[in-house]
Amino acid sequence: MRTAVSFPGPVLVRERSAAHRSLQVAGIVFLALLAVYASTLNSFRLGQLTVALLYATAIAGLNLATGYTGQLSIGHSAFFGLGAYTTGILVASHNWNPLVTLIPAAVICFATGLLVGLPALRIRGINLALVTLALGVAFPELVDRFPGLTGGQIGLNINVFQLLPPHWTGISIANRFQYYYWLSAGLLAIVLVLCATLTRSRAGLAMKATRDRETAAAAFGVNLAWTKMVVFGLSGAITGVAGSIFAIYLGSLSADASFTLTLSIVLITGLVIGGVATTLGPVIGGLAVYFVPYWTENIRQGEASELIFGVILIVLMFVMPEGLMGLITRLSRRVLRIEPQPPGQGQPTVDGGSSTVIDHHEERNTA
Amino acid sequence: MEFFLDRLFDGISNGAIYAALALALVMVYRATGTINFAQGEMALFTTYLAWGLTTKNVPVAVCLVVAAVAGFALGAVSERVLVRPIEKRSLLATLIVLLGLFSVLNASDGLIWGKGNQSMPSLFPNTLQSYVSVFGARLYWANIGVWLMVAAVFAVMFALFNKTRLGLQMRATANNRESAALAGIPVGRILMLGWGISAAIGAIAGVLVTPLTPDSLGLGEMFPLLIYASAAALFGGLDSPGGAVVAGLLLGVAEVMISAYVPAIGGQLQEAIAFVAIVAVLLLRPQGLFGTREVERV
Numbered sequence: 001m002r003t004a005v006s007f008p009g010p011v012l013v014r015e016r017s018a019a020h021r022s023l024q025v026a027g028i029v030f031l032a033l034l035a036v037y038a039s040t041l042n043s044f045r046l047g048q049l050t051v052a053l054l055y056a057t058a059i060a061g062l063n064l065a066t067g068y069t070g071q072l073s074i075g076h077s078a079f080f081g082l083g084a085y086t087t088g089i090l091v092a093s094h095n096w097n098p099l100v101t102l103i104p105a106a107v108i109c110f111a112t113g114l115l116v117g118l119p120a121l122r123i124r125g126i127n128l129a130l131v132t133l134a135l136g137v138a139f140p141e142l143v144d145r146f147p148g149l150t151g152g153q154i155g156l157n158i159n160v161f162q163l164l165p166p167h168w169t170g171i172s173i174a175n176r177f178q179y180y181y182w183l184s185a186g187l188l189a190i191v192l193v194l195c196a197t198l199t200r201s202r203a204g205l206a207m208k209a210t211r212d213r214e215t216a217a218a219a220f221g222v223n224l225a226w227t228k229m230v231v232f233g234l235s236g237a238i239t240g241v242a243g244s245i246f247a248i249y250l251g252s253l254s255a256d257a258s259f260t261l262t263l264s265i266v267l268i269t270g271l272v273i274g275g276v277a278t279t280l281g282p283v284i285g286g287l288a289v290y291f292v293p294y295w296t297e298n299i300r301q302g303e304a305s306e307l308i309f310g311v312i313l314i315v316l317m318f319v320m321p322e323g324l325m326g327l328i329t330r331l332s333r334r335v336l337r338i339e340p341q342p343p344g345q346g347q348p349t350v351d352g353g354s355s356t357v358i359d360h361h362e363e364r365n366t367a
Numbered sequence: 368m369e370f371f372l373d374r375l376f377d378g379i380s381n382g383a384i385y386a387a388l389a390l391a392l393v394m395v396y397r398a399t400g401t402i403n404f405a406q407g408e409m410a411l412f413t414t415y416l417a418w419g420l421t422t423k424n425v426p427v428a429v430c431l432v433v434a435a436v437a438g439f440a441l442g443a444v445s446e447r448v449l450v451r452p453i454e455k456r457s458l459l460a461t462l463i464v465l466l467g468l469f470s471v472l473n474a475s476d477g478l479i480w481g482k483g484n485q486s487m488p489s490l491f492p493n494t495l496q497s498y499v500s501v502f503g504a505r506l507y508w509a510n511i512g513v514w515l516m517v518a519a520v521f522a523v524m525f526a527l528f529n530k531t532r533l534g535l536q537m538r539a540t541a542n543n544r545e546s547a548a549l550a551g552i553p554v555g556r557i558l559m560l561g562w563g564i565s566a567a568i569g570a571i572a573g574v575l576v577t578p579l580t581p582d583s584l585g586l587g588e589m590f591p592l593l594i595y596a597s598a599a600a601l602f603g604g605l606d607s608p609g610g611a612v613v614a615g616l617l618l619g620v621a622e623v624m625i626s627a628y629v630p631a632i633g634g635q636l637q638e639a640i641a642f643v644a645i646v647a648v649l650l651l652r653p654q655g656l657f658g659t660r661e662v663e664r665v
Contacts, residue, residue: 072459119646122653126402126458130601131649134642137594141639265466272463307478310470314449317464321456 010337020338035185039178046177048290050249053184054242056286059270060191061238066268067277068199069231070211071120074264075132078139079109079236081259083243085143085150088253092158098248099166102241109240110233117232121225124214136261143255155254163248180249187245188283191238196279198234207231208277239267273316275323284324372504374627375620380510380579382619383517387572388596389603389611390524391565396605397541398446398561399454404465405445407593408472409566411586413438414573415480418487418584427490427574434570442566443559451558477586484585489578490516513575520568521612527564528608537561541606594638595622602645604658614656 013019038049058080065071086105090096119131143150150156165171165179198204209217210227218224247253266289274285296308320327388406395403403409416437417430425433449468454461491497491512498505528534539547540557548554576592577584599618603610618641625640654660 066459072462119650123649124653126396126400127601127605127649127653129462130402130597131646133594133597134639134646138639138642268459269463269466272459276459304474304478306470307474310467310472310474313467313470314464317453317460317467321453321460 010334012337012339014339015341023336039181039185043175043177046181047249048294050177050180050184051246052287052290053181053188053283054246054249054286055267055270055290056283057184057188057191057242058239059267059274059282059285060188060195061235061240061242062267062271063235063277063282064195064198064207064238065232065235067271067281068204068211069207069228071117071228071232072126072129073116073132073232073235074129074261074268075116075135075139076236076239076267077259077261077263078135079112079239080243080246080263080267081139081143081255082109082112082236083240084247084250084253084259085156085243085255086240087244087247088156088158089149091162091247092156095162098163102244105244106237106241109243110237112240113233113236114229116236117229120228120232133261133264136264140255140260143259150255151253153254153256155252155257157252158247160251163251180245183245183248184242187241191242192279192283194238199277199279203227269313273313273323275325278323278325278329281323281325288324369503370627372502372506374623376504376506376510378620378623379616380513380619381623382616383513384572384576384592384615385595385599385619386612386615387517387520387568387575388592389599389615390521390608391568391572392596392600393603393605393608393611394561394565394568396600397537397608398558398565399450399461401450401454401458401461401465402597402600402605403562403565404462404593405468405472406565406569406596407589408469408476409438409441409445410569410573410592411589412441412472412476413566413570414487414577414584414588415476417570417574418485418577419480421488427488431490431571431574434574435567438566438568438570439563442569443563445566446559446562447555450562451555473586482586484582486581487574487577487584490575493578509579513579516571516575520571524564524568524608533560591638595619595641598641598645602648602655604655606659607655607657610655610657 013023039046041049058076061079062073062076065073083105086108087098087101090101090104091098116132116135120128123131144153146152147154164173165176169179169182171179199207206217206222206227209220209222210224214224243259246258250258270285270289271282272285273288274283275281292312293305293309296305316323322330388410391406391410392402395401395406413434417427417434420430420433421427445468449464450461453464489509489512491509493507493509497509498507499511500506526534528538536547536552536557537560539550539552540554540561544554547557573589577588595618596615599615600611602618603612603614622641649655
């Protein structure tokens with residue numbers, strides 16, 4: 001016998017109300033506690049987490065160009081590698097302070113991104129994807145071509161003493177993996193805030209308009225050329241800085257091992273698994289593309305690892321096209337729904353009695 | 368002169384293979400509007416299949432046919448089962464599914480046939496002595512065989528596209544799917560056919576190119592070829608079969624000539640140079656050499 005059970009409807013919270021703000025703060029505190037807890041793990045796990053968080057940062061950069069602006073890039077491995085080699089060369093050959101090298105790495109990657117964005121003014125869609133593919137293919141070849149600068153195929157090694165945590169951090173040499181972990185976690189936090197702010201701003205609207213309907217965006221006064229180029233530059237810079245910290249963590253670089261097209265594919269995969277054009281999707285994606293292959297490697301001595309990865313990828317696209325973050329958002333809407341602020345009402349209020357709920361399609365309430 | 372001709376023959380052979388794979392890419396692009404990143408891995412899978420049969424003393428010619436048929440099935444099934452349900456969602460989703468297929472096929476090759484590199488027997492006489500002398504240069508029968516086979520494939524494709532009812536239906540579908548469906552063309556079947564033929568061409572290319580170099584059948588064999596082929600397809604114009612063939616041949620010859628005569632950028636930098644040149648061309652002609660200009664209705 002079936003009885004009708006009436007589920008309580010979702011709790012409605014007005015956007016930017018006190019309740020909404022406290023929920024956001026609770027979420028941030030939870031993530032921060034999670035980060036602190038993770039820092040107590042052993043060095044091996046910390047090293048793994050460091051790389052996964054750097055992938056997450058790189059994916060967040062890719063998300064700006066591919067997710068929010070619709071410029072599919074298969075060449076972001078080159079930005080990651082360019083950042084890593086900028087740091088590697090400046091530290092190993094010119095004795096720079098590793099942390100200072102993040103600045104030139106960001107600048108160089110930004111400039112390269114602008115250059116790659118340039119063809120995007122005339123080339124679109126899949127053709128542009130192939131142009132970025134060219135960048136991804138060319139990068140390891142260029143590194144091998146100039147062994148005097150980059151160490152070529154032999155690789156580039158940084159003296160490990162140059163990469164130890166500085167004194168002001170108070171982290172001992174034995175615990176140096178904590179330093180690398182906090183560097184990557186800190187960078188990721190900054191990048192996420194930056195991306196969230198940017199994509200919710202006026203510029204973010206221009207980016208999404210460019211992605212969704214280019215002609216209409218131009219008609220509404222969006223400067224397509226400027227938007228695409230700057231976004232590509234910014235996207236490259238973020239991914240490049242992640243690469244810089246990757247160099248600081250790893251200490252030895254080899255383009256043929258770390259910065260090939262495979263990395264680009266890993267980044268795109270992570271973006272899609274986590275959720276395209278979502279704020280936290282890149283974090284989930286970065287953790288997934290690092291840890292899923294690692295765990296599946298134990299099955300059949302790793303022979304089946306790639307197979308399982310491919311199958312997971314295909315199945316995910318069929319059952320969860322909006323990615324894990326999209327799924328989480330969809331499920332959480334059944335419990336909690338953030339109502340947008342009605343236009344024209346400046347003051348935030350807690351108003352649960354509103355009769356109309358506008359279901360909006362934005363990814364605002366994910367963070 | 369000998370040196371030049373030797374290089375030229377090698378270049379034409381490479382170019383013929385690039386052209387065949389580029390043609391396969393163009394066929395998929397015309398059907399579905401995407402680059403098939405798994406194209407190379409489909410070809411590799413069927414090449415392994417053919418190699419597996421040759422180890423059981425099956426004649427190479429039979430293996431070639433089996434590979435082509437298996438390729439056709441693989442392509443058609445992939446289109447129907449993996450691509451069609453996902454393609455209307457977004458370009459990105461389609462690409463990810465194809466990358467997944469790439470992983471699955473590559474890993475399957477390793478699981479079924481092992482990870483070591485293998486040598487593939489040739490369809491044609493393939494010893495050091497089996498060549499004809501052309502102005503002192505050695506033109507191997509294996510090369511001539513590849514040229515003839517690829518030329519035959521192109522001739523068949525040209526005839527199919529331009530002389531048959533089926534070809535007309537394929538062109539109509541590529542041109543405008545909805546109108547084609549309204550005119551009574553079974554669009555779904557045409558799309559499957561396009562992918563099937565494309566993968567069959569790739570399979571033939573794989574069986575032809577692998578014997579040219581000893582020990583070349585390995586898990587990483589096809590990806591570089593796919594990169595060159597996509598460069599060729601882009602150069603020729605993604606929707607132009609003729610463009611793919613011309614660009615593939617040009618790229619093959621240019622690659623060999625650059626590494627022979629311009630040592631400064633030869634060797635390691637070949638792929639990068641090929642791509643930079645093509646990007647430069649695209650800046651002037653975004654649709655490629657022979658492609659159709661994209662027109663948007665507002």
